[in-house]
Amino acid sequence: MTKDQIFEFFRLLAEDNPDPQTELEYGNAYQLVVAVALSAQATDVGVNKATRALFAKVKTPQQMLELGEEGLREHIKTIGLFNSKAKNVIALSRLLVDEYGGKVPDSREELVKLPGVGRKTANVVLNCWFGQETFAVDTHIFRVGNRTGLAKGKTPEQVEAKLEKRVPAPFRLGAHHWLILHGRYVCKARTPECWRCPVVDLCSFKKKVLEKPKGRV
Template sequence: MKPADRTELFRRLAELNPRPETELEYRTPFELLVAVILSAQATDVGVNKATRRLFPVANTPQAMLDLGEEGLRRHIATIGLFNAKAKNIIATSRLLLERHGGEVPSDRDALEALPGVGRKTANVVLNVAFGEPTIAVDTHIFRVANRTGLARGKNVDEVERKLLRNVPATYRKDAHHWLILHGRYVCTARRPRCPDCVIADLCAWPDKTRGD
């Protein structure tokens, strides 16, 4: 995709949604961190249902430790991989208290040292909680980047590197949200809504769907 087309792509997405936000519900960096850990292989809708029950009971590292792993499991049992996620969230809460005064760090290395926090989770927290121009590549963004030609790659790390290089600086901070929402609601996996897509003419994908 040509640089001018990349700029136009994001100009249109920004015009459609000037202030994109994560669909995960949270009020603090810790709530966001927990929600993102829970969101692995789960929908935002499912995570929000669980955290609406969980956060009124435990929304700080100390409260989470007080709740305990068994208590946490009961609150998140509707979410996939809840046993492993409960273990990681309790361990992460303990490390936040021991190493960071109970605060979520804004440093990538410190974030990725927390149990259950990989590069994608760290990118989301850095972007959403701290305003860093990072791009967390999930399945939706991976699909959109490859289909459109915006940033083709064989794995998420390659796509992330290319996106950070290809996305115009003006749009980099919100690019993660625009791309994930576009992949979630328009450029879907099985039958993308190409006739309704505002960037269809810029997209290099040869198998566009038709409206009939």
């Protein structure tokens, strides 16, 4: 994609969805960290279903430690990978209390020290809570970047590096959400809905599904 095409790409996504937001539910920075840590290889809908009850009781890392690993496991056992996630969230909460005064740090360097928090989760927190222009390359953004030709790469890090270079200034803060929502609802993994895609004319996807399958909405 040329510079002009990339600008047009985001202009169209922005026009389609003026104010994109995360679909994870949270009330503060700590809950955001927990929600994103729980969301690995799980749907936002499934995570929200579990955190609704959890976050009503637990709003701070101190309260999470009071709940304990076993109590947390009960809340999140409907989410995949719940065992390792419970361990991580307890460990992460302990570290926040012991080393950070119960507050979520605002740098990637510090965030990735938290158990269960890798580069992608750190980038989400930096963007959604601290308003930084980060590009959290999850499964959706990885797919959209590679399919469309916006940012091809063999690893999420490579895709992130290309986004870092290519996304124009006016779209840098929102790009992360435009791409993820586009990937979730239009440029889907199994059944991409190219017939209703706003950026189909700019896309390099070889197997474009241009016709709307009959009997679908």
